[in-house]
Amino acid sequence: MGLMKPTRLNVNAPDARCPAHAQKDHLRIPREKIGILLANLGTPDDTDYRSMRRYLGEFLSDKRVIDYPSWKWQPILQGIVLSVRPFKSGAAYRSIWNEEAGESPLMTITKQQTAAIRAALAAEYGDRVMVDFCMRYGNPSTQSKVAELTAEGCTRILFFPLYPQYAGATTATANDQFFRALMEENWQPASRTVPPYFDDPAYIEALAQSVERACAAAEHKPDMLICSYHGLPQRYVTEGGDPYHCQCQKTTRLLKERLGWTDSQIMTTFQSKFGPEEWLQPYTVEEVARQAEKGNKRIAICAPAFSADCIETLEEINEEIRESFEHAGGEEFLYIPCLNADPLHIKALVGQIRTNLAGWT
Template sequence: MLNLAESGDPKVKGRIGVLIVNLGTPEATSYWPMRRYLKEFLSDPRVVETNRLLWWFILNGIILTTRPKRSGHAYEKIWNRELDESPLKTITRAQAEKLAAELRGDGPILLDWGMRYGSPPVGERLKALKEQGCERILIFPLYPQYSAATTATVADKVFEAMADLRWQPALRFVPPYYGEPVHIDALAESIDAHLATLDWVPDVILASYHGLPESYVAAGDPYYRHCQETTRLLRAKLDLSETKLRLVFQSRFGRAEWLKPYAQDTVASLPGQGVRHLVMVMPGFAADCVETLEEVAIGLAETFRENGGINFSAVPCLNDSDVAITMMALLIRQELAGWL
């Protein structure tokens, strides 16, 4: 718990809690920790919208017998061995610590962090904030673009935890920030800084977002539109054309049609179109994780070079950089304006 309040009395009332929430991570790369994490994640009806009985048999009879080992190998490639945890956990903790320092002096604020799946659980951290005297709590889902499979499921977990409390704190949520100028500025600055470290110039930059089944968008999910808007604003900020900065979607799972164009197919085809130097940026991820570090920076880099590409580089996510902390603090302050 990161205490920004003046008083040392843990029972002082009137404090404001801020809880930043990311997706989650397994506790280890071996079979059983991976299985527990995947079961929690893939059992969420927001994540997999299908017949629940049929999905139970598919999940428990097929996926959870094979996927933990494969996913464990992916995590092994990017695991933080010093702290024995995934980079996502390391980075989210660092974001919380730096945000606490940035917001110090803003008021009687307690800042904490949690994971929607895995540890530390959202419900546990919410109750801890309540026990520390927080009568108002701001939830910050670290998803720039809204989707029911991400942002909404954080809200589901928050409300589930609130159902166990007789005295419930007032709640607010930081809205999706896909088009916030401070977010676009931070992304553009991070891309410019990364390009300055290269001794080559990219022919194309791909903005890659986590995929989503097309049926979810057809049902009313605004995610695709949000991704398009982030990309459009980023092009304008960087003064790039649609052919220079292109939108793709990664991490397809299952046989259903997902949002297109697919990152894997696009990356494989680019060398045949004369693209020899490629940069990828992931504007939908607030912190580097297995999807950015293993799937993109390792896997798609190999795909590009195997098909004739020469230079490949992945822009790190905003993570706990100075521009990221400034951005996150501004978004928090905007929501707390009426509470402080």
């Protein structure tokens, strides 16, 4: 490992000053603040081949995501996957791209969430708290944002992975990257990470109200609500002890109880299978077809594991999975958007931040 980079304090910040009783030549130091760093999965910078290859290369090289030995996986990734998949993924991203802003919907929504949380916390804590966001893969990087917060005088940082349910491939790898970023700082801030919040009543309430609004606005009430979560290889749970599957099941149960529905009206499925291994089941793309064949011609589908709409919801669910349902005879497919910057969602996230700031403010 190389030498640590010195922490570059912003000595020209408006609130920078020399500490009391310091020598005259002491550096000006920004006033101490608390940083809130929100973290999401990531997004390519553009939809062209090179941007997609760079993004997918970083994502699919993460040992938390694909844990095969490098000698076995990297030749496949570099020689086959990254030669073909960037074209397919680029086309998928182009179908949902925010052309006006020149960015992916995930980026747009994460900016909206950050702005809403920043406004809520400013009303409560003033300028003592800074709020920003980073991406695990792509830009803005976790390392760059940790460096910016420390430069602005954040001596404490609360790191918040925006994943309601914990998984090694989501929450843990985001935390890994945060800790790596801290290793680059000579003057490290004190740090905390926000734990999963899948059973937070405020989060469940936000989910429930989003379902109720969508169903009330639909022409007909759906026969079935499918809660589609991002999948994981089955062995990550059975051999690795990952709690993700249990937390997804509990999320669905709590949502069912809050809605007052029966077991036959709601179920848990998993999407985004990658590679030849067995993943958590049932697979969403197959289950929607089974439901149509069983006579449930009207279904609603939500994605409780995603805090913001992204390629997996806007393209995979609303296009690929919808097509599977309709091809099997389904008639009405209702996609319920992620919670995004909904006020109840922001309220739940701010509540988590407030809880985890205890003793710091």
